[in-house]
Amino acid sequence: MATATSTDSCDLEQLTIHGLHALVFGFGYKVGIVDFFLKTQEPCTAEDISQGLGLKLRYVQEWLGTMAAIRIVKVHEDGKFSLPYEPGTIKFCGVVAKCLQALGEVWPELEKAVTGTGPQGYGYTPKILQLVDEFAVVKLQKEWFQKLLYPVLELKAEGMHTVLDLGCGSGRITRHLATMYPKCSIHGVDVDQGSIDRAKRELISSGLTNVQYSCIDGGKLPREWTEKFDFVFLISVLHDACDVDAILDEVKRVLKHDGYCAATDPGVSSNTKDLIDDSIAMFHMPFSLFSCLPRSLMESSSVGYGVGWGYQRKKTAIENHGFHVVQVGDIDVNTVQERVVFTK
Ligand SMILES: C[S@@+](CC[C@H](N)C(=O)[O-])C[C@H]1O[C@@H](n2cnc3c(N)ncnc32)[C@H](O)[C@@H]1O
Missing domain, CATH: 3.40.50.150 (Vaccinia Virus protein VP39)
Structure with missing residues (x-):
């Protein structure tokens, strides 16, 4: 029987480390640090962020250090920091990473639902609904409408x-x-x-x-x-x-x-076999496990x-x-x- 080898499997250690950093990035998005970078558009110091947003300096420093370690935040020669990505990418990834909080909140519900004697499923939480709305904003791009909706109306x-x-x-x-x-x-x-x-x-x-x-x-x-x-x-x-x-x-x-x-x-x-390495499946299936599937099993x-x-x-x-x-x-x-x- 064929077994998975290290070359055809995901790097599990990297995955868990990246998962932790996605959580930290999402947190930074939620408290405004990511937006601060987007607005200033110039390398800045931890003090600039702390004073600009009214956040405690030590926490800002720890966030920057965490993001620098994984090379999300760039550290310049003069010790200033920047976030070297396209604004659209930063916004999209911020919304997605922020979802981790909402998914974490329904984790106990999922744990109950998944057990044999637990409830069938559960509905959306207010936070998940808010995310659906935020995704609608991300989705509200001209290309999406042009590709999927306008041709139908025509x-x-x-x-x-x-x-x-x-x-x-x-x-x-x-x-x-x-x-x-x-x-x-x-x-x-x-x-x-x-x-x-x-x-x-x-x-x-x-x-x-x-x-x-x-x-x-x-x-x-x-x-x-x-x-x-x-x-x-x-x-x-x-x-x-x-x-x-x-x-x-x-x-x-x-x-x-x-x-x-x-x-x-x-x-x-x-x-299921077609889902392997499919980027659309990789993106949507985690949301489905925590929200879409249990929502569809509510009754x-x-x-x-x-x-x-x-x-x-x-x-x-x-x-x-x-x-x-x-x-x-x-x-x-x-x-x-x-x-x-x-x-x-
Ligand atoms: C993922 S959200 C999508 C919302 C919106 N169409 C969008 O794309 O932003 C799915 C929506 O379908 C609604 N929904 C699910 N079952 C429904 C039903 N039987 N009748 C009406 N709405 C339903 C949910 O309440 C939820 O608002």
Whole structure:
């Protein structure tokens, strides 16, 4: 039997050391040290950071020393420090590293859920929801919309379309679409009341008039919405949902006969062997273990999706509901990817 050798396995010692440093980097991001570097853009001293942020000097020095040891922070000849990375990379890595705190907080819940007699799963914590929102900001990059959402909206001639953002969270993506497509009327729904309350507050300050939000379970949409929508978006929803079948049944009912639905989820394969060395799987699967999978297992009837459910099983579930998967762009529909577009 083949056994893993040191050349085909991850360096476990490096991994644990890097994990510890990611935690320290995330902490520095949370308390503002990382932002301080971004704002000053010049090498600075521990004293500059301590005074600028009102942080105790000794802690700042220890943070800098920890980050210097692993070569995240650069130490200059004159003893000053800098953070030699692109601002976009620093922000993205800061948000990700800060997640370690939120994941650590649900660790006891995961420990209970994983044991045979423990609960099936658990919901989002406020911190995890905040992270989902922060990721939406990171995701709200032109390229992501250009690649995944705008081409779907272009499947129908421009017009006064009705759009449902099912599982909208605090509605950042809904509001972005509403800004880009002012003729469209967009309804964002989410089963989480706190997220909808936040979405409504943000909507008031946005001044947009073509968006509304409601707290509704996507598996139980209003009766009067039959054949109402030209487009339905399920952005990072299905792999987190307890009852994908109920949601897909409802999408089928509320979508117009010539409407399109797009479901995006982390683009990983359903086959475990294909996950090896896959950067998308490496990034998303830890979040899934601590949050998406337990969220999808919250109800007693849940089967448990999570990111590991994967592209092929998601596509099959969609097709089993009688939808036709359509190719949008040049990636073949049988290739593992983030988005599935389908019609009735
Ligand atoms: C990972 S978040 C994504 C939020 C948002 N679409 C985004 O990309 O920023 C998944 C969202 O789906 C919502 N959700 C899960 N199951 C749902 C259901 N049955 N009906 C409505 N919303 C649901 C969750 O409450 C959560 O806000």
